[in-house]
Structure formats: structure tokens, C-alpha cells
Amino acid sequence: MANPATPQPAAAKRRPWLLIGIVLLLMSVTGTAAAVYLMHRNKSDAHRVKPPAPPVFVSMEPFTVNLADTDSDRYLHIGLALKVSDTTNQQRIVEHMPEVRSRILLLLASKQVSDLGTIADKHKLASEIRTLVDQPFGAGLPAQQVTNVLFTDFVIQ
Structure with missing residues (x-):
């Protein structure tokens, strides 16, 4: 120590x-x-970067319409899906589905085979459908926001 x-x-x-x-x-x-x-x-x-929100679609029952050709009986069988901006637009379109179908049916029935022959014609038709569906369903109601119209069936007979 x-x-x-x-x-x-x-x-x-x-x-x-x-x-x-x-x-x-x-x-x-x-x-x-x-x-x-x-x-x-x-x-x-x-x-x-935040991952994008999953897409929102409104699937529609296929349409079969007589085309406006005067020289022969031709018809169009077409299936559609609408891509919309959000679930609010999806719900509004589903609630007004009879009006949506009527608008599209009247447009399709006005077409002739020559109006639907090329890819550019199909893009134009998609744009016309989008414009129709985007229109408000009544006075004071907001416009829909359809971002794309997708063809799921497209047969001309």
C-alpha cells in the first residue's frame, strides 16, 4: 500500500x-x-416523390348502336371505361349513369363507318365522349373531370 x-x-x-x-x-x-x-x-x-394515387375508373356496360350509314345496316359494338380525376367525380358519374349513357348513345348513333375507320378517328371519338361526359348534369352543378376515355371493345359490323 x-x-x-x-x-x-x-x-x-x-x-x-x-x-x-x-x-x-x-x-x-x-x-x-x-x-x-x-x-x-x-x-x-x-x-x-410521393407515389401517384391509384387511378379511378368508371366502367360502363357495352353499347351496341346502329350507325348513321344510309346505304347499309351497320352497327357498332363499343365498350368504354372512363378515367376520372377522383372518387367524387366517379360517384357523380355513377349516380347520373342513365344520362351519361344517353349522351354517348346519341353521339354514337350519329356516326358513320367512315367516321370511325382510323386511329385518329377513334381518338377524336374519345375526345367527343369526354367533352359530353364532362358537361354538368344540371344548372348549378359542377362539371365532371374525365381525364381519359378508354375503349375496351370496338367492333364495327
């Missing part, structure tokens, strides 16, 4: 301060690393 009266070496007196210094240094490095990690994680979270 060491005698309390004997003086301790200078290195032994500095040892607690050295340990305190090392602990403070480790805490500082750990804190800095954690701060850098959290800042980087928050930046990468801000740059992430």
Missing part, C-alpha cells in the same frame, strides 16, 4: 482529466455524426 504522505507522480494526477477529455471528445464526435445523419435523412425524405 502506498503511503498517503508520499507524493503521487504527475502522470497519475493528470489521468482523471485525460479520461474526462476522451469521454467529452467521444460524445462530441457521436453527436456530430448523429446530427449529420439526421439532417441527411430529412433532406432525402423531402426529395422523395
Whole structure:
């Protein structure tokens, strides 16, 4: 055992301060690393793109209509799906489905085979259907927001 009266070496007196210094240094490095990690994680979270909402569709029963050709009896069998902006528009269209079908039926019955022969003609028809369905169902009611008209069946006989 060491005698309390004997003086301790200078290195032994500095040892607690050295340990305190090392602990403070480790805490500082750990804190800095954690701060850098959290800042980087928050930046990468801000740059992430939210996945798009799932599409909303309104499926319709197929139409079979006589075409307006005067020289022969021709008909069109067509299936449609409407892509809409949200579920509110979907619900409004479903609630007014008889009116939607009537609008489309009248448009289709006015067409001739020559109006439907090319891809460009089909795109034009889709645009016309979209315009018809987008119209409000009554005074003071909002317009629908149909983003696309998709053909699921298209047969001219």
C-alpha cells in the first residue's frame, strides 16, 4: 500500500482529466455524426416523390348502336371505361349513369363507318365522349373531370 504522505507522480494526477477529455471528445464526435445523419435523412425524405394515387375508373356496360350509314345496316359494338380525376367525380358519374349513357348513345348513333375507320378517328371519338361526359348534369352543378376515355371493345359490323 502506498503511503498517503508520499507524493503521487504527475502522470497519475493528470489521468482523471485525460479520461474526462476522451469521454467529452467521444460524445462530441457521436453527436456530430448523429446530427449529420439526421439532417441527411430529412433532406432525402423531402426529395422523395410521393407515389401517384391509384387511378379511378368508371366502367360502363357495352353499347351496341346502329350507325348513321344510309346505304347499309351497320352497327357498332363499343365498350368504354372512363378515367376520372377522383372518387367524387366517379360517384357523380355513377349516380347520373342513365344520362351519361344517353349522351354517348346519341353521339354514337350519329356516326358513320367512315367516321370511325382510323386511329385518329377513334381518338377524336374519345375526345367527343369526354367533352359530353364532362358537361354538368344540371344548372348549378359542377362539371365532371374525365381525364381519359378508354375503349375496351370496338367492333364495327
